[in-house]
Amino acid sequence: MNLSAAAHPGFLSPTGVEITFVLIGLATLGAALLTVTTRQLVHAALWLVVALGGLAVEYLLLTAEFIAWVQVLIYVGSVVVLLLFGLMLTKAPIGRSPDADSENRLVALGVALAAAAALVWVVVDAFRTTWVDLHGVAQGSSHATGESLFRHWVLPFEALSVLLLAALVGAIVLSRRDAGSPGGATTGAGSPADSATGKEQS
Amino acid sequence: MNDTLDVVLRLVAVLVVFLVFPLLVGQTEHKVMAHMQGRLGPMYAGGFHGWAQLVADGVKFAQKEDIVPADADRRVFQLAPAVALLPYLLVLIAIPVGPDGFVGQTLDAGLIFVLAVMGVGVLGSLMAGWASANKFSLLGGLRTAAQLMAYELPMLLTAASVAMAAGTLSLPGILDGYHWWWTPWQLVGGVVFFTAGLAELQRPPFDMPVADSEIIFGAYTEYTGLRFALFLLAEYAGIVVLCALTTVLFLGGWHGPWSGSAGWVWTLVKTALLAFVVIWLRVSYPRLREDQLQKLAWTVLIPLSLAQIALTGVVKVVIS
Numbered sequence: 001m002n003l004s005a006a007a008h009p010g011f012l013s014p015t016g017v018e019i020t021f022v023l024i025g026l027a028t029l030g031a032a033l034l035t036v037t038t039r040q041l042v043h044a045a046l047w048l049v050v051a052l053g054g055l056a057v058e059y060l061l062l063t064a065e066f067i068a069w070v071q072v073l074i075y076v077g078s079v080v081v082l083l084l085f086g087l088m089l090t091k092a093p094i095g096r097s098p099d100a101d102s103e104n105r106l107v108a109l110g111v112a113l114a115a116a117a118a119l120v121w122v123v124v125d126a127f128r129t130t131w132v133d134l135h136g137v138a139q140g141s142s143h144a145t146g147e148s149l150f151r152h153w154v155l156p157f158e159a160l161s162v163l164l165l166a167a168l169v170g171a172i173v174l175s176r177r178d179a180g181s182p183g184g185a186t187t188g189a190g191s192p193a194d195s196a197t198g199k200e201q202s
Numbered sequence: 203m204n205d206t207l208d209v210v211l212r213l214v215a216v217l218v219v220f221l222v223f224p225l226l227v228g229q230t231e232h233k234v235m236a237h238m239q240g241r242l243g244p245m246y247a248g249g250f251h252g253w254a255q256l257v258a259d260g261v262k263f264a265q266k267e268d269i270v271p272a273d274a275d276r277r278v279f280q281l282a283p284a285v286a287l288l289p290y291l292l293v294l295i296a297i298p299v300g301p302d303g304f305v306g307q308t309l310d311a312g313l314i315f316v317l318a319v320m321g322v323g324v325l326g327s328l329m330a331g332w333a334s335a336n337k338f339s340l341l342g343g344l345r346t347a348a349q350l351m352a353y354e355l356p357m358l359l360t361a362a363s364v365a366m367a368a369g370t371l372s373l374p375g376i377l378d379g380y381h382w383w384w385t386p387w388q389l390v391g392g393v394v395f396f397t398a399g400l401a402e403l404q405r406p407p408f409d410m411p412v413a414d415s416e417i418i419f420g421a422y423t424e425y426t427g428l429r430f431a432l433f434l435l436a437e438y439a440g441i442v443v444l445c446a447l448t449t450v451l452f453l454g455g456w457h458g459p460w461s462g463s464a465g466w467v468w469t470l471v472k473t474a475l476l477a478f479v480v481i482w483l484r485v486s487y488p489r490l491r492e493d494q495l496q497k498l499a500w501t502v503l504i505p506l507s508l509a510q511i512a513l514t515g516v517v518k519v520v521i522s
Contacts, residue, residue, distance in 0.1 A: 078351065084343075087332075
C-alpha cells in the first residue's frame with residue numbers, strides 16, 4: 001500500500017495546469033447551467049458553444065489534442081450550427097420566450113444530478129489508478145489515439161459506425177417517404193399515413 | 203527567455219501576415235476586377251492607379267457611425283464580427299510557410315485544428331443573421347447554415363484523403379512527405395476542397411447567403427462602419443487561409459526548385475495564384491441558386507470526394 005501510494009502523485013499538490021483545469025471546469029459548468037436556465041432560446045445555443053469549447057480546452061489540458069480539435073469540429077462546428085439552423089426556422093424571438101419553461105425544473109434537476117453522480121462514479125471507479133503525465137510526452141496525440149482506437153477498440157468503433165450508418169439510411173428513408181407520397185410533399189398528407197402505420201404496429 | 207522571444211516573434215509575424223495579406227487580396231481584387239470588366243475602377247486616390255483607394259475605404263469605414271438596431275440583441279450583434287474574424291487569425295498560426303519549422307506553431311493534429319477553427323468562423327454570420335432582427339438577415343443566416351452543413355462534409359473528406367496519403371495529420375508533416383505525383387493523384391480532391399472552401403467563405407459563385415441584389419448582403423444588412431469592415435476583412439482573411447491551405451495540402455506548399463533557400467517564396471506564389479483564381483471566378487460565373495448549391499454539394503462534390511478517398515486507399519495499399 002505504502003509503495004503504491006508513494007509511486008502516485010498526491011492530490012494535495014496542485015500545479016498550474018491543475019488550477020487552470022479547475023477554473024476552466026467551473027467556467028464550463030457555469031456556461032452549461034446558463035444553457036439550460038436562460039429564457040432566450042438562441043442564447044442557450046450560444047452558451048452551449050461556450051460550454052463545448054470549455055470542454056475542448058479541458059481535453060487540451062489533459063494533453064488529448066486530437067480529441068480536443070475533433071470536439072470543436074463536430075460539436076461547435078456542426079452540431080451547434082444545426083441547432084441554430086433549427087432555432088432560426090422556429091422564428092425564435094429576440095428577447096425572452098415566455099413559454100420556454102416546461103415547469104419540470106425539479107424533476108430535471110433530479111435527473112441531472114443522478115446522471116452526474118452515475119458518470120462521476122463510473123469514471124472515478126474506472127480510472128482510479130490511471131495517471132496522466134501532463135508535462136511529458138503527449139499521451140493523447142493523434143498517433144496514440146489512432147493506435148488505441150484501431151488496436152484495442154476496433155469492435156466498438158465498427159459497431160458505432162454501423163449504428164450511424166443505420167441512422168443515416170433511416171433518415172433518408174423517412175425523408176423520401178414523405179416526398180414520394182401521392183398526395184404531395186405536404187406534412188398534412190404525411191401525418192395520417194404516419195398514424196395509420198402506428199395503429200397497424202400497435 | 204530565448205523560447206519566449208521565439209514564440210512572441212512567431213506570433214507577431216502571424217499577426218502581421220493576418221493584417222497585411224487580406225488587404226493585399228482586397229486591393230488585387232479591385233484592380234483585377236476593373237481590368238477584367240474593361241473599366242477603370244477608382245483611379246484618383248493616391249495618384250498612381252488609385253493605389254490609396256483601400257486606405258481611403260478604411261478611413262471611410264472608421265468614420266461611420268456605429269449603429270445597433272433598436273430591436274437587435276445588442277451583445278450578440280456586437281460580438282458577431284469578432285467571432286467571424288478571429289478564427290482565421292488562429293488558423294494562420296498552424297499553416298507552414300517554408301521548410302524546417304517555418305511555421306507559427308507545429309500542431310500534432312494541425313489539419314483537424316485548421317478545419318475545426320475555420321468552421322467556428324461561420325458562427326459569426328449566424329449570430330449576425332439572428333441578432334439583427336431583420337428578415338433579410340435571418341434569410342441570410344439560414345442560407346449560411348444550410349450551405350455550411352452541405353459543404354463542410356466534402357471539405358473534410360478530401361482533407362482526410364490527403365491525411366491518408368501522408369499518414370499524418372500534422373501540416374508540416376504532410377509537406378515533408380510530399381512527392382510531385384501527389385498533386386495529380388489528389389487532383390480531384392484538390393478541386394473539391396477548393397470549391398467547397400469557396401462555398402464556405404460564401405464567395406461568388408456561391409454567394410447566395412449574401413446575395414446583395416436580392417437579400418441585401420444577408421446577415422450583414424444591418425451592419426455599418428467598422429463592424430461591417432470586420433466582416434469584409436474576415437472574407438478576405440478567409441481567402442488567404444483557404445488558398446494557403448489548398449497550397450499546403452494539394453500543391454506541395456514550399457516544394458519547388460531551390461526550395462531549400464526560397465521555399466517560402468513558393469508558398470506565397472502558389473497562394474497568390476490561387477487567390478487570383480478566386481477573384482477570377484467572381485467576375486466569370488453567375489450566382490448559383492439555392493437548390494443548385496445544395497445539389498452541387500450533395501450529388502457532385504460528396505460522391506467525388508468519396509471516390510477520391512477510395513482511390514487514395516487503393517494507391518496507398520498498392521505502393522506500401
